[in-house]
Amino acid sequence: MSTVYTCFSTDVIHDGHLNIINECKKYGDVTVGVMSDAAMMQFDRFPSVSLEERLAMVRDIPGIKDVIVQEKVLYNDVIEQLHPDYVVHGDNWCSGVLAPIRDNVEQLLSAYGGKIIDIPYTYNPAVKKIDARVREKLAMPEFRRGRLKKVLAMGDVVKTIEVHSGLTGLIAEKTVVEEGGEFHQFDAMWISSLCDSTAKGKPDIELVDMTSRFRTIDDVMEVTTKPIIFDGDTGGLTEHFVYTVRTLERMGVSAIIIEDKVGLKKNSLFGTEVSQTQDEIPHFCEKIRAGKEVQLTDDFMIIARIESLILEQGMEDALTRAFAYVEAGADGIMIHSRKKDPSEILTFCDRFREKVKDIPIVVVPTSFNTVTESELAAHGVNIVIYANQLTRSAFPAMEQTAKDILTYHRAKEVDDRLMSIKDIISLIEEL
Numbered sequence: 001m002s003t004v005y006t007c008f009s010t011d012v013i014h015d016g017h018l019n020i021i022n023e024c025k026k027y028g029d030v031t032v033g034v035m036s037d038a039a040m041m042q043f044d045r046f047p048s049v050s051l052e053e054r055l056a057m058v059r060d061i062p063g064i065k066d067v068i069v070q071e072k073v074l075y076n077d078v079i080e081q082l083h084p085d086y087v088v089h090g091d092n093w094c095s096g097v098l099a100p101i102r103d104n105v106e107q108l109l110s111a112y113g114g115k116i117i118d119i120p121y122t123y124n125p126a127v128k129k130i131d132a133r134v135r136e137k138l139a140m141p142e143f144r145r146g147r148l149k150k151v152l153a154m155g156d157v158v159k160t161i162e163v164h165s166g167l168t169g170l171i172a173e174k175t176v177v178e179e180g181g182e183f184h185q186f187d188a189m190w191i192s193s194l195c196d197s198t199a200k201g202k203p204d205i206e207l208v209d210m211t212s213r214f215r216t217i218d219d220v221m222e223v224t225t226k227p228i229i230f231d232g233d234t235g236g237l238t239e240h241f242v243y244t245v246r247t248l249e250r251m252g253v254s255a256i257i258i259e260d261k262v263g264l265k266k267n268s269l270f271g272t273e274v275s276q277t278q279d280e281i282p283h284f285c286e287k288i289r290a291g292k293e294v295q296l297t298d299d300f301m302i303i304a305r306i307e308s309l310i311l312e313q314g315m316e317d318a319l320t321r322a323f324a325y326v327e328a329g330a331d332g333i334m335i336h337s338r339k340k341d342p343s344e345i346l347t348f349c350d351r352f353r354e355k356v357k358d359i360p361i362v363v364v365p366t367s368f369n370t371v372t373e374s375e376l377a378a379h380g381v382n383i384v385i386y387a388n389q390l391t392r393s394a395f396p397a398m399e400q401t402a403k404d405i406l407t408y409h410r411a412k413e414v415d416d417r418l419m420s421i422k423d424i425i426s427l428i429e430e431l
């Protein structure tokens with residue numbers, strides 16, 4: 001009997017999968033790969049059911065000889081071990097973003113005369129509805145909230161991008177790049193106070209009130225499924241902060257980051273050019289403790305942000321605060337710097353990691369932007385936040401378009417660089 005292999009990256013078995021299995025059976029003994037959580041996330045989306053449940057679902061399909069886990073998006077390991085005579089897949093991988101995976105499989109099979117069988121992909125309303133249902137489930141607060149901890153547990157750096165609207169949320173949700181058969185997408189979203197304020201034409205001084213900030217979260221949540229990290233500025237009064245924690249938790253936000261400043265907060269990237277006051281350690285610890293006490297689930301994280309390097313208070317002060325905040329119950333530490341050189345950030349991370357192994361470190365490499373994610377990971381960083389790049393790329397593009405329309409007294413000159421009307425109207429999926 002020939003060996004036939006197919007791999008599923010799905011939470012639900014539908015007609016399309018059964019059709020593939022039936023086709024597989026025509027060629028020989030069927031082994032089905034179930035994609036691991038990490039591979040599924042890289043290539044499509046977070047699974048809505050566990051790997052064990054996905055394996056059980058596939059084992060229930062009659063006529064399959066074996067079910068295995070495919071750890072990676074690329075088929076190299078499986079093909080090396082199994083040496084299938086045939087690899088069967090929907091023909092949706094013949095073009096577009098999946099084509100490099102098919103090319104890779106084709107090359108591996110050609111080494112020993114194996115063959116690819118492309119099956120017409122099942123596009124029917126029932127399959128579309130199932131996919132939409134899974135996405136809806138992923139967007140539900142109770143499913144979304146715990147996902148940041150789950151992604152952290154997978155061990156890779158959590159790549160987080162700033163969002164401040166439904167549209168930027170869609171970019172965070174859907175942007176995927178392929179690089180040599182590896183897929184990269186953002187793991188989480190950052191509701192930046194700077195960009196939320198800027199989008200409203202307001203300064204980043206805690207002027208945009210919480211009700212409005214929650215409204216932004218809601219807009220983002222309407223169209224996304226990825227976990228959300230909320231920039232909570234100073235957290236405000238402790239008496240108010242506890243209510244913020246409860247609301248965010250109920251909404252399905254995964255984490256809040258609060259910074260150890262008091263009084264009129266200004267954006268950290270101003271550093272010492274403006275007057276800003278750092279909080280006293282006991283007072284900030286009290287705020288962390290109060291937040292931890294009121295939260296109702298184990299999913300939600302309160303991350304303490306240290307402004308000592310921003311305010312030029314030195315490394316020892318930063319570390320003393322970090323250890324105190326961890327002691328007070330912080331679920332993570334964010335260390336910030338506005339130096340171009342990442343060395344003070346890396347020193348902080350190394351010294352923090354000497355003592356504390358398991359509390360996540362968060363960094364925002366806006367100024368020290370030459371450092372790569374893997375360099376940061378090597379120093380113990382767990383979450384990297386690209387905190388303002390979408391806003392900073394959109395503004396100059398919009399401003400130039402406005403200037404050109406005024407200059408040419410018509411829109412023709414700008415049209416070539418704009419998104420087409422066809423693309424913009426199909427950007428938003430209809431239910």
Ligand code: SPV
Pocket residue numbers: 192193194195204231267268269364366387388
């Ligand atoms: C934000 O994005 O609002 C931040 C990060 O707080 S920073 O602007 O670098 O302070």
Ligand code: MG
Pocket residue numbers: 192193194204231233
């Ligand atoms: Mg902020």
